[in-house]
Amino acid sequence: MQINTEFQQELMESGYIHRPLPLHEEASLEQTEREKKVTARRTVWSGDGEGCCGNPVSMERGTVETVRIEEENVLAMEAPLLCQCWPEGMPQDGDCAYYGHIHAAFPVKEADWTSFHRVRALIRPECDGSRTVSLSMYLENDGELKVPDRYRRQGFHMMNLNNHQWNDCIWEFPSLPRDCVSGFGFRYRINGRDTASGENAVFYVKEIWLETVENPGKESGWLPESNRFCYSTCGYEPGASKKAVLAAGADTDTFTIEDRKGQVCLEKCLENVAWRGENFQIADFSELTQEGEYRICAGGMAGEWFPIRDGVLEDVTWKGINFLFCERCGYPVPGKHGLCHMDTYAEHKGLKLPYCGGWHDAGDMSQQTVQTAETVESLLELAAERRESTLLCQRLMEEALWGLEFIFRTRFGDGYRATSLGLIRWTDGKIGNDDDASNVRVHNHALENFICAGVFALAAECLGDYDRELAWRCAGAAEEDFRFAQERYRTHGMELPLPWEHTYSSSAALYYGEIVTAAARIWKVTEKEEYAEAAAEYGRKLLDCQEKDSSKTGMRGFFYRDETHQDIIHYNHQAREHVPATALVLLCRVLEHHPDKILWEEGIRLYGEYLKDLLGHASPYEMLPAGLYSETAEDPDIFRLLHLQADYETEKDNHTLQVKAGTRVKPGYGVRQFPVWFSFRGNTAVMLSAAKGAAAVGGYLKDTFLMKAAASQTDWLFGKNPFGRSLMYGAGRGYQQLFSTFPGTCVGQLPVGIETDGNSDIPYWPGGNQSTYKEVWVTSVAKLFGIIAEIYKNQT
Known part of the structure; x- marks a missing residue:
């Protein structure tokens, strides 16, 4: 893998991300605005x-x-x-x-x-x-x-x-x-x-x-600005799909790709695309695989230079690690903050548990145990696919262990664990005075323990040659947490955490998917039959939540929240859309001789069919749509789980209007490009979670279309969006300051994501820097790492 020479020097000078990478403001939106x-x-x-x-x-x-x-x-x-x-x-x-x-x-x-x-x-x-x-x-x-x-x-x-x-x-x-x-x-x-x-x-x-x-910034709409090509400004891996979007109207039907010497390396016809009443042109240069620096030219316009080379995704990964490093809690980050929040703690049965460690949640300094666990999961998955890249693999493992240590320390040992804390201030580190944060939430909910059990089991597998004794302890913790979760789930079933916890919108189907994931992973490291039985049992329950008939809704293969088939699974902020699909793929890979495998594979194929149906409604940017929606708002209780701060009676009609703003596929049902949402808006995690499911399904089925579609979702983040700007600070061009009050501006930051205005289904990216849509979020980077891991996996 090759890394940009200048960036390689910056990596070395940072000690391979042991101090923050330098900011390149010259390629930022702020610099462009000053020059207008x-x-x-x-x-x-x-x-x-x-x-x-x-x-x-x-x-x-x-x-x-x-x-x-x-x-x-x-x-x-x-x-x-x-x-x-x-x-x-x-x-x-x-x-x-x-x-x-x-x-x-x-x-x-x-x-x-x-x-x-x-x-x-x-x-x-x-x-x-x-x-x-x-x-x-x-x-x-x-x-x-x-x-x-x-x-x-x-x-x-x-x-x-x-x-x-x-x-x-x-x-x-x-x-x-x-x-x-x-x-x-x-x-x-x-x-x-x-x-x-x-x-x-x-x-x-x-x-x-x-x-x-003269030229105020574009804030809304699907059409690019008339003088802009929209493509991944970070560049492309040689074998990746490569497309640029421009507004129709260029005085030409062709485009060229030029190299730094001014030579035309490719000349092709532009593809004309009409979508939602607007006209676009697509420049497809996927066949260009020769490494080098290039630019797109058409109709007298020339785009910015971009690379095609091995290592583009590695650059992005290093930058994402930089952001995670800057978000570390309980660690002195040079140039960012000191050893923070040593006086935050949880209390349970007379014990006090320090709650510093892992990573701050976002632009504030809150902490979520499950979010840290899922970030560890993505780091481990990506490290497992980059073993041949020694420096990167080692650095991914180091960051994963930082989070893993925190997950261990949230456990009280009886099923209860510290789960979250809302925090937007620095504290003095002295326990016992007024600025302490002693209100860390403590729960014994099954879902948190199932999720953590699955992450511990994955860590046990990944740490075998890296830290054998820690791997042994991870396997033990996985079994313990799984047992705690089973006992709680049998007696209490699904339980709601507090609204501010990231598992608040959870469904029965998500429980089933997380149980399958944890049980299958634990079976993989222990080979104890009880885990294979649990994985298969909840695999059947998960399949009972899947739609297998398209006559009512116009599509099939998606999952409902439970076996009643009343409410389709949806997310609008935090997202775990991939879990049912990745759970079924894991079942097939781990329990490959199980008699239910034929059922699991059919579920995988149906979900792949659903994703292809959604992609058939995608915009010219090929962003994976948010999903199929019913025009009728969810049951009031479910609505409140999905839409924090939103009142059901006030917004239920707006739910219907939002679905109708999408594409109707059947009376009462429509596909939206963006989620139905109200207060919490931003589609990065939603899109990348669905992309991870698509990549896992595509990889298992050897479906090239799904694999390429999943991989191309990263292009949206790096400039193949209607605004033509990279959303990751320090990657590509046109990135901007994000809402990051406490970490400040950091290379590798990703926001919650592009939103819509009101009830529309049109991308909206206003200039104002405000949460939630522009707030930096550890989840966004973790989801990106998850899809990059799948991209690498599918290349082998």
């Missing part, structure tokens, strides 16, 4: 008293005032990083609590900003000792369309800043309602002190403008 031609400008505020807004006022903690520095008047915002008590309205038990905000609010009354595309400000933080610093802008609109929206997902823009220097900050919002602006300002969440932090947070703002630009 400004055609009109209005001052919002300046220290000289100019501007359409007066001086701001402080709405919460600290001070907001005009001061003079460096012979200029600037706005100064300041507050201490610690307070003696939780502010009014904050959870007094400390769950997701912080110390309030510095809040500078500008007086704005019914201002019409529709002629401007963006706001721009010069900001300098002076936060001594803070290694990551962020500040948010907000805008409120009181026109026909209100901002913020019901779920507070619009009207905010979080900026990661370079400390002790002036930052040129831009928030583009061409589609944000701003006809009656009623509020504008800055907020800084006061989050406590990290190891190196000083006592205060200080921000200076020198100038604020509204600007109109």
